[in-house]
Amino acid sequence: MEGDDRSALAYPGPYERWGPYGDTDMARYVPEPDKRPGRTAFQRDRARVLHSAALRRLAGKTQVVDPGVGGTAVTDTSPRTRLTHSLECAQVGRELGAALGCDPDLVETACLAHDLGHPPFGHNGEVVLAEFAADCGGFEGNAQSLRLLTRIEPKRFTDGPDGTPASVGLNLTRAALDAATKYPWPRGAHPTAPASPKFGVYEDDLPVFRWLREGAPDGRQCFEAQVMDWSDDVAYSVHDVEDGLQAGHIDPRALLSADERAEVFRCAAARYAPPGTGAAELAEALDRLLAQPWWPRRYDGSALDQARLKDAGSQLIGRFCLAAEGATRARHGSARLTRYAAELVVPVEQRLECAVLKAVADCFVMQRAAHARRRAEQRVVIGELASELSARAPEGLDPQFRALFLAAPDDRSRRRVVVDQIASLTDAAATALHRRMTVG
Template sequence: MAGTTGTTPDLYDDAATERWAPEPDKRPGRTAFQRDRARVLHSSALRRLAGKTQVVTPGSRHQAGDASPRTRLTHSLECAQVGRELGAALGCDPDLVEAACLSHDMGHPPFGHNGEVALNDFAKDCGGFEGNAQSLRLLTRIEPKRFITTDSGDMISVGLNLTRAALDAATKYPWPRAGHPTDPHSVKFGVYEDDLPVFDWVRRGAPEHRTCFEAQVMDWSDDVAYSVHDFEDGLHAGHLDPRALLDEDERAGIWKVVIGRYAPADTEPAELAEALDRLIGQEWWPQGYDGSALAQARLKDAASQLIGRFCLAAETATRQAYGTGPLTRYGAELIVPREARLECAVLKAVADRYVMQRAEQEALRLDQRIVLTELAEAIAAGAPGTLDPQFSALFDAARDDRARGRVIVDQLASLTDASALTLHSQLTAGRRAG
């Protein structure tokens, strides 16, 4: 079902630029991947990420001048900037990588990873919940952009109808639930059972379980963006004093967070100490941050330096292995040196320990899980009347309870933090009044 028009770099063949549903280009001259990027950028799903938690809940007060914390949207935009430049430096199509970076978090529910836990529990009878699998479902089914007519005469959505390469580049975990190639206990997966037909189409000809090169660039850009910016947010909000990173007891607590969560279980604390010391020893490291304008400028420079450091490490190591030619699809593997991965992991753990593990954050997460669980139960009890029109129609057309449960999950995952709280208040108040 090839539907490629416009000019496309010769590095990507017709299979890479094929769309599930063939369609002409309204503006000839654009590449297939420029169209992909535009569709993601203009989608309502991307806009909704502005109201979804990254680390600090959107709308909550932030210290140090009450600056707004990052959301899923700002993180996705920053990830896209990092990925576009790193991908271009390695010979990828920059629009393709940017489209993948912009869309990689689209399926995340309200309240961040906390919301994932609650929805996964609610969805246990219909295949579970995973943000990455939800992203694929959103891109290929839920986001209303393109409809096709089936052989039986039904009109069905094919989502944004992106190219095969764009969908593949946005796929971090190319396997179904419980299908991790090396870890049977992993909760990460990239496709629900209902979406296997389009997933199999996306992965046609791809090595089993292997992510394409563009997806690897996206994944590393994601790690770089959120590790650096969560660390920056933690400092700016006053949750982290850089001097604590010199204290041995504090360091021991950081190593416990790193090992097993952000780094391999066999990582030695001495390696992590070396990684942190390498960063602290840089002349641009934000020592003595006090929130002044000069300190804020220095912190911004440190964030830029860290991003450049991590990207250059991957670019250099990959180029040393593969030479100077363009690297795309399944022609190479992104090589990130262990030293860079450990430095990145330490930054993640610092943000985890000093921002996410604060007592008030844990209390907030508990409240959020209760809200989302109660909301799921209330929507299920009143469906289809409790669903938005898009999802109520899908609920009515669902073939069985499992499919109807998935529609409810789709509705819940589409909500922002604020809309989830508002809808919970409305539906639970109605139940109490009844």
Template sequence: MEGTAPKAYENHAAYENHAAYENHAAYGGYDDSAVERWAVEPDKRPGRTAFQRDRARVLHSAALRRLAGKTQVVTPGTRSQVWDASPRTRLTHSLECAQVGRELGAALGCDPDLVEAACLSHDLGHPPFGHNGEQALNEFAEDCGGFEGNAQSLRLLARIEPKRFVPDNDTGELVSVGLNLTRAVLDAATKYPWPRGAHPTDATSSKFGVYEDDRPVFDWVRKGAPGTRTCFEAQVMDWSDDVAYSVHDVEDGLHAGHIDPNCLQAEPERQEIFAVAIGRYVPADTDPAELAEALDRLLDQEWWPHGYDGTAVAQARLKDATSQLIGRFCLAAEGATRETYGSGRLTRYGAELVVPKGARYECAVLKAVADRYVMQRAEQERLRANQRIVVAELAEALTARAPDGLDPQFRALFDQATEDRARKRVIVDQIASLTDASARSLHLRLTTRSHGGRGV
């Protein structure tokens, strides 16, 4: 499996009979190429569309279930003194993102199952401890291609998640093609369609969407795509992701007592919020006055949850504000995109999602509020420091003792690997698949035992 793809399926010679296998003829805006799969396969339930199958595969995947134990903002299983409800996890965020994306995509003419599948998939590759774990894994994987959650998502969808195996053309051995999703869904789940170090506009960016090992399937997914441009459905997914986490992180922060609504009207506090936003959530040359106007527009809404105090009435108002914000941001994008492209179906590379600057700034301010008052709390930084140690020590322990400590799936891949670089990537895959709790548990077991093993 290392660095190769099932070559027997690269030319897709049997694809001329694909229509007999899946119901896709009625798709408006999607051609045969969009619904093609890496490995052609029959449908066990004729009558479903290819995108309905894809959505079901992601929804039933173990990778999606594991997101329930992965950090979104507040670490799963922890409680603050005022926290009286379960915080959002990567799973609940993905479900909320999918609901937003499905409706926005449908309003613009996208296939709703396609967009929902992409939204459900977009965070599957994120490791334990959120972006903090991502940073630690990237440092460990520096000499084998780095680590990036979005590249890991593609790897998981196309290779790691056990669903479909096919014989390799050279060896005849069965190799995994992951969930074997359609080209259009894999493309829609790809936020950063370029390899490491190839960001089209920012040479310093650490964002990328594919490891070198996975270039064959990536190149197949991007066949016919115009350069590094993301498809329309991926843009809908990306905006839905921004909308969901910006709104819900503020909701969680208010509910947990970490955000004082009055601070949003105090000038020193506002300047700190704008400083967080500039360079991280908006361009570095953004005028703080534009962010102030964006925040004031939100504060001026009659539904804004001023004076939130945690009572039942206040919680209901907060929920209404959440709904209002999501509707506001989605309608802004829908209206501007329709104004530009008209009323037809917008799919694949036939359009760009247009999000007005005002809506982007309002969304960015909300991100900055959550960043400033939730993520930058001193206790959170102490927790993140500990999490980085856990990931680093776990990676070191697995390196020294593998295949001991690896799940059977990754143990087999480790044993098949023929070079240190490939074995190290298997260790990265293993760690990335863990939940927060299982990472801590495995770390504890491996760092308190002394076993021999074949190192990398």
């Protein structure tokens, strides 16, 4: 992984890696033969996600900094999209998972798939779609990812109840679907906070959810999902700050200002840190990072500063992953850790450092006045698009969703199809479709 030396790590071979995983883990919802003997089931899963249209569409979905912001014609830094974030998350997760004994292809598949269901404009679009879909089960990006993997992305079909072909999506293995499930419960069933808006499955996707969760403890992530979840946090906390610095939105010197620091700590405590975390703990976390010799103390876009910033990102990723690896090994020993045999342990110090980084990006990038105006415009686009598509359906829908709309048994199901269509769009496609439907 970035930030440490893995040259001596002994990765499990193609046959040894099958050890901790059995037939139940490698089962598919619809059984199918292996077309190419010699590949593992999880290698096939990884290939299916890598070749999916849904993954390619993430290239057109903004992460935090809009493409084209910051840099010059020569030094354009090309900020992350959802696709590049997913690729970086996969690199972090693959190596952390392998170091702990997971099948690396399985963890990489989960990391590549974790953001597939995010709609245009990210969490901003998610809020609008959740309101629009309130009476048909709501909307949540992670639940949409599961729906996409098991229903929407066309790869495998089976006979439906009426004899017509029914999609089973990519038909991934049980272990891969479970590893990609960040929130393993339906809406309103959070194990400790029932009012939480986070959930991982819609009501009409419960059959496949129950299948993939067979034998799993209620509400508990499998070990591979925990690795994916921490890798996601690590990748986006580090890289969102990197993008913010390169775009000129974050000035490292601002983190020495009492007022700026207080705002960062308020944001971290409210949104990213464990409940009950105080400003003093968050200040200690930030100061630990500021004290590191590799921490960026300036950024002017020069080649030297670009290299220093890249090194800082590598150091942070190594710091966060090695801390989790060491703490997990201290608890569980040297055994290969898979599925429900262990819990990933992340020291509180690194969780708070990660939370502070997220808050820095939130305060200096996402809360900018220009960004707030853009977010308001995006909410209008998604809201009006939902209304227009509903009014014009099925004719206004793409062929795939038009057929699903015509086959839907009731208004609730038809509204879900409209939501699926919108969630599949890139930022640019949503903007263009909105323009065509509302102008002229």
